[in-house]
Amino acid sequence: MNKKIANTMTNPDNNISERIKTLLFDNKVMIVFAFLCFGAFMVSGMQLEAVVAEVFTRIARNGFTVLALLIPVFAGMGLNFGIVIGAIAAQIAIFAVVYWRFTGLGGMMLAVLIATPLALLFGYLVGKLFNKMKGAEMIAGLILGYFADGLYQLLFLVLIGGVIPATDPRYIIDGGMGVKNAIDLTGSLKYSIDRVKIIDLALGLLILVVVITGVKLFLHLKKKRQLERKDLIIFAVVAILYAITYVPAIEKHLFADRINLIVALPLFLLFVVIRNLLAIYKNSKKPDPNFNRPRSIFYIALSVLVYILTYVPALESLIMSINLPVLPYVLITGLCAFNNGLLNTRLGQNMRTVGQSQTVAAASGINVDRTRVIAMMLSTLLACWGQLIYLQNIGTFSTYGAHLQIGQFAVAALLVGGASVSKATNKQALIGVTLFHLLFIIAPQAGNQLFGDAQIGEYFRVFVSYGVIALSLAMHAWQRKKPLEEITAD
Amino acid sequence: MTGFKKFVEKVGLPRLIIGSFFIVLIIVALALGLNAPFLFSDIIRRWMMYSILVLAMVPGVQSGIGLNFGISLGVVSGLLGAVIAMEVSFVNGWFYHFGAGAAWLTLLLALAIAIVISALVGAAYGMLLNRVKGSEMTVSTYVGFSSIALMNIVWIMLRFKNGQLKWPIGSGLRNTASLQESFGGLLSDPMVYESPRSITVYADVSDVGSVSVQQPKSLGFLAIDVNDSGFVLPLGLILVFALCCLIVWLFSRSKTGIALSAAGENELFTLSNGINVDRMRILGTSISTVLGAIGIIMYAQTYGFLQLYNAPLMMGFTAVASVLLGGATVTRARISNVIIGTLLFQGILTVALPVANELVNVSALPEVTRIIISNGIILYALSKTRGGNQR
Numbered sequence: 001m002n003k004k005i006a007n008t009m010t011n012p013d014n015n016i017s018e019r020i021k022t023l024l025f026d027n028k029v030m031i032v033f034a035f036l037c038f039g040a041f042m043v044s045g046m047q048l049e050a051v052v053a054e055v056f057t058r059i060a061r062n063g064f065t066v067l068a069l070l071i072p073v074f075a076g077m078g079l080n081f082g083i084v085i086g087a088i089a090a091q092i093a094i095f096a097v098v099y100w101r102f103t104g105l106g107g108m109m110l111a112v113l114i115a116t117p118l119a120l121l122f123g124y125l126v127g128k129l130f131n132k133m134k135g136a137e138m139i140a141g142l143i144l145g146y147f148a149d150g151l152y153q154l155l156f157l158v159l160i161g162g163v164i165p166a167t168d169p170r171y172i173i174d175g176g177m178g179v180k181n182a183i184d185l186t187g188s189l190k191y192s193i194d195r196v197k198i199i200d201l202a203l204g205l206l207i208l209v210v211v212i213t214g215v216k217l218f219l220h221l222k223k224k225r226q227l228e229r230k231d232l233i234i235f236a237v238v239a240i241l242y243a244i245t246y247v248p249a250i251e252k253h254l255f256a257d258r259i260n261l262i263v264a265l266p267l268f269l270l271f272v273v274i275r276n277l278l279a280i281y282k283n284s285k286k287p288d289p290n291f292n293r294p295r296s297i298f299y300i301a302l303s304v305l306v307y308i309l310t311y312v313p314a315l316e317s318l319i320m321s322i323n324l325p326v327l328p329y330v331l332i333t334g335l336c337a338f339n340n341g342l343l344n345t346r347l348g349q350n351m352r353t354v355g356q357s358q359t360v361a362a363a364s365g366i367n368v369d370r371t372r373v374i375a376m377m378l379s380t381l382l383a384c385w386g387q388l389i390y391l392q393n394i395g396t397f398s399t400y401g402a403h404l405q406i407g408q409f410a411v412a413a414l415l416v417g418g419a420s421v422s423k424a425t426n427k428q429a430l431i432g433v434t435l436f437h438l439l440f441i442i443a444p445q446a447g448n449q450l451f452g453d454a455q456i457g458e459y460f461r462v463f464v465s466y467g468v469i470a471l472s473l474a475m476h477a478w479q480r481k482k483p484l485e486e487i488t489a490d
Numbered sequence: 491m492t493g494f495k496k497f498v499e500k501v502g503l504p505r506l507i508i509g510s511f512f513i514v515l516i517i518v519a520l521a522l523g524l525n526a527p528f529l530f531s532d533i534i535r536r537w538m539m540y541s542i543l544v545l546a547m548v549p550g551v552q553s554g555i556g557l558n559f560g561i562s563l564g565v566v567s568g569l570l571g572a573v574i575a576m577e578v579s580f581v582n583g584w585f586y587h588f589g590a591g592a593a594w595l596t597l598l599l600a601l602a603i604a605i606v607i608s609a610l611v612g613a614a615y616g617m618l619l620n621r622v623k624g625s626e627m628t629v630s631t632y633v634g635f636s637s638i639a640l641m642n643i644v645w646i647m648l649r650f651k652n653g654q655l656k657w658p659i660g661s662g663l664r665n666t667a668s669l670q671e672s673f674g675g676l677l678s679d680p681m682v683y684e685s686p687r688s689i690t691v692y693a694d695v696s697d698v699g700s701v702s703v704q705q706p707k708s709l710g711f712l713a714i715d716v717n718d719s720g721f722v723l724p725l726g727l728i729l730v731f732a733l734c735c736l737i738v739w740l741f742s743r744s745k746t747g748i749a750l751s752a753a754g755e756n757e758l759f760t761l762s763n764g765i766n767v768d769r770m771r772i773l774g775t776s777i778s779t780v781l782g783a784i785g786i787i788m789y790a791q792t793y794g795f796l797q798l799y800n801a802p803l804m805m806g807f808t809a810v811a812s813v814l815l816g817g818a819t820v821t822r823a824r825i826s827n828v829i830i831g832t833l834l835f836q837g838i839l840t841v842a843l844p845v846a847n848e849l850v851n852v853s854a855l856p857e858v859t860r861i862i863i864s865n866g867i868i869l870y871a872l873s874k875t876r877g878g879n880q881r
Contacts, residue, residue: 150861
């Protein structure tokens with residue numbers, strides 16, 4: 001078995017059927033899941049349009065949190081069940097903001113301001129603790145999540161109102177101690193991120209770039225850092241883009257807070273095509289042994305095919321019926337770019353090295369413990385922001401339940417996308433979140449059609465989410481053990 | 491000062507903190523004028539109710555699989571045994587034909603089915619754990635969760651006739667099924683021996699509707715209300731627990747038992763002595779699972795209800811935390827750890843509820859305490875035993 005893998009690795013131009021086999025084998029979880037979703041959909045008899053619309057809502061809602069799991073995987077810390085703690089930081093901030101009656105985007109910004117230091121602190125502590133339990137991070141993270149939930153309940157049930165003065169009867173249980181079970185965010189923070197207009201987003205981007213360029217200019221004047229031409233070009237491009245938004249014909253489109261999929265999809269396909277063309281161009285100048293030319297060509301062809309398919313009337317009307325909230329998708333794209341960009345920085349490289357072997361990393365002068373703590377801080381912070389996105393979209397803050405299943409579902413979603421304990425990519429996270437939530441939407445209805453009981457579908461869904469995790473943890477441990485056994489056998 | 495330090499080291503910091511907390515709670519409870527006989531019989535009842543489930547940790551740890559979070563497999567096997575036994579008893583009208591003996595027969599049948607299922611499931615689970623050496627705890631946690639979720643589907647799909655088990659309308663089994671008309675309280679409730687119980691008879695067996703069944707007073711020693719003071723000594727439950735402890739102890743003294751703990755302590759050394767380590771681990775896992783199955787039946791018997799669906803989801807965590815609190819580690823566990831740990835853990839939770847109710851009116855406080863203590867203690871144990879570079 002190992003020889004076969006080694007063989008395919010040394011000789012990439014193996015015969016096609018062999019390669020298809022490896023491709024199928026590597027993506028087996030995803031393929032099985034896709035079939036499962038397809039079957040359940042056929043049985044459920046649900047409207048395709050409703051299902052697709054719901055899936056896009058849920059990607060916006062949960063995608064960010066799932067992507068927050070990637071960094072610890074890079075650093076060899078496995079699947080971070082401890083993201084529950086990031087969610088807890090977000091919920092403390094949300095409660096504070098709602099209690100003080102801040103609303104809208106301003107309120108959400110205040111929540112971010114409160115939650116960020118809290119999440120960084122929590123992440124730091126979690127990282128420190130994980131350094132004492134190397135090799136047991138996953139089980140520790142899981143139990144830490146439950147432990148943190150206990151402390152959270154203590155805070156919300158007893159301390160708020162009991163010790164910390166809080167009296168507002170809208171949020172505090174009659175009797176003055178403890179926070180109510182559910183807090184309605186309608187009129188305060190609900191959709192505060194979803195409803196941000198494109199034009200405001202453009203302004204925000206301009207301000208950000210102006211500030212960054214200003215800082216760089218300041219450093220240049222102080223002679224601390226050379227101002228590069230690239231910096232000025234970025235500034236100019238953004239400024240021109242912003243100027244374009246004043247063109248009336250364009251401006252009227254930018255007052256929307258949603259973007260139709262028929263606009264977003266071609267943009268995405270164009271991005272894929274350009275990226276792969278660039279990769280091919282780069283490779284022709286400087287050949288890279290890891291570069292897979294047929295794959296890039298395949299992606300380009302696929303993109304073109306999908307674009308042509310959008311002209312099929314049935315599909316066109318389906319696509320046109322879907323509107324995406326702009327800012328959540330921008331944030332998800334940004335996080336994908338961040339995850340990719342991180343790997344090209346020194347810190348990201350250090351994380352990779354630590355993830356492969358802590359001994360090698362330590363020998364090459366990397367501060368292993370510090371790198372791991374940073375990875376946990378980043379992951380916790382991202383999960384915290386993810387929870388803010390989630391709650392503002394859901395619109396009801398279930399005080400004692402909103403964070404409980406976060407780690408569970410995010411991990412299951414990532415694994416469904418074909419990731420493993422030691423390897424995960426943006427693509428896997430996004431495919432995973434799509435498939436996992438597809439089953440979430442369909443399963444109860446399918447259970448109802450098959451057995452006359454929606455509850456069965458619901459239980460099946462929970463079983464699948466636990467089962468997927470159990471299976472992939474077991475398979476990972478199994479595969480890791482094999483080489484060891486072969487050594488002892490020799 | 492050094493003497494104190496040694497004392498702390500010997501007893502262990504968590505036990506010292508939790509133990510003092512327990513004693514303080516009892517003093518507070520007595521000072522508040524809470525009913526002492528009731529309080530102490532509650533402590534003993536809950537101590538014994540959980541102890542077999544906690545005992546299930548011992549063979550697992552000894553055989554080297556670590557803390558068996560997957561005890562849920564044993565728990566669902568036990569529950570399956572119990573519901574099948576109750577259905578068989580109901581459909582065949584055992585109470586109508588045999589009277590008081592039927593409760594005992596049902597209990598024995600439940601145990602027999604549970605032991606057979608759990609032994610098989612445990613062996614299969616042991617084989618899985620042999621393939622994932624080094625990650626047993628993470629894998630077992632999720633295998634445990636999956637088994638509960640899978641059984642949720644089974645519970646809701648079972649079509650039983652026993653009115654105690656099924657929902658009156660709709661399909662599937664109840665969330666909590668009363669054992670009042672079955673083996674509930676036989677080993678722990680004095681009321682069972684004092685007054686007769688009315689038990690519904692299946693219409694296909696006879697049309698009498700219900701029969702009145704009285705357990706023989708001569709068996710009353712199984713659950714004694716000492717001097718009618720309200721202080722109940724559940725002797726039957728204590729005897730069952732003692733018997734299980736004795737079996738585990740005798741087993742650990744036997745040749746196989748010694749081989750089993752050797753396999754857990756030093757795999758390579760044991761291998762070189764010609765012992766099949768993998769088989770020992772399967773045996774240990776299997777025994778652990780069987781004890782889990784017996785444990786949940788005894789738990790339900792004492793509690794008076796079978797809790798199906800998600801109720802046993804976190805039971806593994808409670809058992810793990812209890813044995814750790816008693817001084818066990820990931821690699822070493824003894825019966826004394828079980829007895830001390832369960833007493834401390836369940837004792838605190840039992841006393842905390844009435845005390846919390848008197849002092850602050852927050853009914854959820856004991857539950858919060860349970861979550862914090864149980865997970866805190868597991869984290870503490872993990873940070874002590876792991877560490878260092880694993881790769």
